[in-house]
Amino acid sequence: MRSPSASSAPRAAVPVGIVLLVLLPLILMPLSAIFIFAFRGGADDFLRVLGSRDAQFALRFSLLIAFATAAINAVFGTYTAYVLSRYRFRGKQPLGIVVNLPVAIPTVVVGTSLLLLWGPIGLLGRMLAPLGVQPMFAPAGVLLAHLFVTFPYMLGAVKPVLDEIEGTYEEAAYTIGASRWQAFRWVILPALKGGLFSGALLTFAHSLGEFGATVLVSGNLRLRTQTAPLYIFAQFEAGNVAAANAVAAVLATLSFVIFFFLLRYTERRGR
Amino acid sequence: MEGTSSRWRGILPAVLLAALFVYAAWPWLPFARADRSPTTIVFYGFSILADAFHDGIFPAFQKQWTAEGGGRVEFVSSFGGSGTVTNQIVMGVPAQVALLSLESDADRLADAGVIARDSWKRLPNSGVLNLTPFIIVVRPGNPLGIHGFEDLAKPGVRVVHPDPMTSGGANWAIVAEYGSGFRGSPGGPAAGEAVLAGVWKNVVAQASSARAARTQFENGFGDALVTYERDALYDKSRGRLRAEIAYPPRTILSEHTLIVVDRNIRPRERALVDRFVRFLWSEEAQKVFVRFGFRSVRPELDAANPGFGSIADPFRIADFGGWRRARREIVDGVWKDRVMKAAPNR
Numbered sequence: 001m002r003s004p005s006a007s008s009a010p011r012a013a014v015p016v017g018i019v020l021l022v023l024l025p026l027i028l029m030p031l032s033a034i035f036i037f038a039f040r041g042g043a044d045d046f047l048r049v050l051g052s053r054d055a056q057f058a059l060r061f062s063l064l065i066a067f068a069t070a071a072i073n074a075v076f077g078t079y080t081a082y083v084l085s086r087y088r089f090r091g092k093q094p095l096g097i098v099v100n101l102p103v104a105i106p107t108v109v110v111g112t113s114l115l116l117l118w119g120p121i122g123l124l125g126r127m128l129a130p131l132g133v134q135p136m137f138a139p140a141g142v143l144l145a146h147l148f149v150t151f152p153y154m155l156g157a158v159k160p161v162l163d164e165i166e167g168t169y170e171e172a173a174y175t176i177g178a179s180r181w182q183a184f185r186w187v188i189l190p191a192l193k194g195g196l197f198s199g200a201l202l203t204f205a206h207s208l209g210e211f212g213a214t215v216l217v218s219g220n221l222r223l224r225t226q227t228a229p230l231y232i233f234a235q236f237e238a239g240n241v242a243a244a245n246a247v248a249a250v251l252a253t254l255s256f257v258i259f260f261f262l263l264r265y266t267e268r269r270g271r
Numbered sequence: 272m273e274g275t276s277s278r279w280r281g282i283l284p285a286v287l288l289a290a291l292f293v294y295a296a297w298p299w300l301p302f303a304r305a306d307r308s309p310t311t312i313v314f315y316g317f318s319i320l321a322d323a324f325h326d327g328i329f330p331a332f333q334k335q336w337t338a339e340g341g342g343r344v345e346f347v348s349s350f351g352g353s354g355t356v357t358n359q360i361v362m363g364v365p366a367q368v369a370l371l372s373l374e375s376d377a378d379r380l381a382d383a384g385v386i387a388r389d390s391w392k393r394l395p396n397s398g399v400l401n402l403t404p405f406i407i408v409v410r411p412g413n414p415l416g417i418h419g420f421e422d423l424a425k426p427g428v429r430v431v432h433p434d435p436m437t438s439g440g441a442n443w444a445i446v447a448e449y450g451s452g453f454r455g456s457p458g459g460p461a462a463g464e465a466v467l468a469g470v471w472k473n474v475v476a477q478a479s480s481a482r483a484a485r486t487q488f489e490n491g492f493g494d495a496l497v498t499y500e501r502d503a504l505y506d507k508s509r510g511r512l513r514a515e516i517a518y519p520p521r522t523i524l525s526e527h528t529l530i531v532v533d534r535n536i537r538p539r540e541r542a543l544v545d546r547f548v549r550f551l552w553s554e555e556a557q558k559v560f561v562r563f564g565f566r567s568v569r570p571e572l573d574a575a576n577p578g579f580g581s582i583a584d585p586f587r588i589a590d591f592g593g594w595r596r597a598r599r600e601i602v603d604g605v606w607k608d609r610v611m612k613a614a615p616n617r
Contacts, residue, residue: 059295060295226349238350239322
């Protein structure tokens with residue numbers, strides 16, 4: 001493993017240099033700008049801004065929503081992938097396309113359609129209003145939006161793995177009297193672990209950064225429904241660049257850690 | 272050795288994840304729960320208000336309410352463009368009190384049945400909470416010698432202007448430009464239209480909001496920016512504005528309208544919200560607005576802010592028959608139908 005990579009190192013210098021040159025203005029410089037502006041007032045200022053109630057609430061709220069989104073979509077996404085992969089039925093192909101659409105639809109459109117459906121003057125929202133249930137402009141609305149927007153990520157991570165698993169193992173399980181659930185639990189799930197892990201991390205990361213749909217369905221209320229990206233935007237609007245960048249730096253660091261684990265995990269499995 | 276390190280590799284992410292979760296959920300955990308149910312007021316405002324309310328009005332009222340024995344009160348707030356805020360309220364956000372840039376946004380809420388028609392007129396000062404004149408921001412030293420909206424019509428001046436289709440501030444600006452001509456000499460509607468046409472001939476950038484227009488100007492685009500005095504003063508006080516304010520001799524004072532959304536107020540919150548609304552017109556609150564660069568509805572308080580420039584002939588939207596008429600006759604009638612149609616290449 002070590003010797004071939006060592007011998008190819010000198011030859012790698014040129015292509016790596018090209019990649020860095022391209023990435024510098026595209027990705028690396030904007031990323032470092034976040035940190036430079038976050039720390040421009042010094043570390044004390046950074047901590048003070050980060051310790052403010054609004055910033056703390058926004059970060060925590062974002063994290064909780066991301067955890068919930070990842071957990072719920074792990075279940076729904078895996079089940080959908082299982083059904084799409086193991087059952088034959090009419091309309092399977094259109095369904096497979098529809099569940100992947102959230103990736104392509106602008107998030108602002110997602111937010112608007114959720115409002116038109118669940119909002120106080122929306123189709124279903126009007127029926128819920130007399131019951132005192134009001135999902136929009138509340139944490140539930142934010143969760144709904146994030147579930148919708150991130151749904152394809154879990155599916156995309158799990159379904160290819162499911163498609164690859166040989167049917168023979170499952171059949172063997174059935175022949176010794178396993179139920180569908182037992183076959184899933186003891187044959188498929190262990191093989192799915194990697195896909196589940198990377199799908200959940202991707203979902204988590206996307207939920208942390210979601211903006212377009214959230215800004216519409218949340219009402220952007222600080223200390224109630226303001227997620228970290230909304231906080232960043234509000235602070236930029238108010239001209240508090242340092243506060244915006246402090247939280248942005250935390251989000252960027254979290255994403256870095258998430259993708260670090262993601263990459264290491266897939267690398268280990270690929271080896 | 273190999274075995275333990277790979278086992279640790281699996282545990283580390285799990286520990287990190289658990290720590291992250293505990294951090295996130297901490298305030299909601301049962302044993303960390305302090306007094307979690309303070310009374311709240313949900314406040315929405317247009318964008319330039321954010322710091323005046325966060326850092327000035329909210330803390331002042333909290334102190335007052337506690338002193339009066341009302342206990343702890345918490346503000347839940349949101350700030351955005353006036354049109355955006357209006358749309359959000361129509362869509363049903365739980366706003367209890369909102370401050371809008373244009374009275375016509377309040378009319379829009381009444382049209383949508385959210386608030387009773389003209390309900391804001393029953394508030395003190397017909398619902399107008401504070402004011403700020405429209406001014407021109409120019410480059411340091413005022414190299415082009417701009418002293419009024421008429422000067423923006425001079426050839427070669429590049430004007431940065433917010434877009435009247437989306438920005439409340441831009442609507443005020445249009446009436447300011449028209450009014451400047453209308454009230455000048457010789458004056459009259461023809462002179463008003465001439466100034467408006469002259470300015471718009473020179474508009475090189477239409478930004479979606481007053482904020483966005485300011486950002487373009489700050490980044491070196493254009494020779495002059497039409498905006499709220501308050502925004503220019505605010506930037507100047509933070510040392511961010513490398514420019515000067517040119518005070519036009521004739522300009523409009525924008526009036527910001529407060530509305531109360533009764534349907535979002537529960538009976539037990541009524542007294543608190545009413546007290547807050549009354550507080551906003553108190554001398555203490557009005558002084559806060561002056562400190563943050565807004566002009567007070569009590570002109571005698573304005574002396575406290577040395578940054579305010581003098582305007583020879585300030586006028587109000589009432590001088591043009593109120594917003595309904597001004598929109599019909601000036602924004603739609605003159606600006607949209609005549610000035611913009613005369614410049615087909617834009």
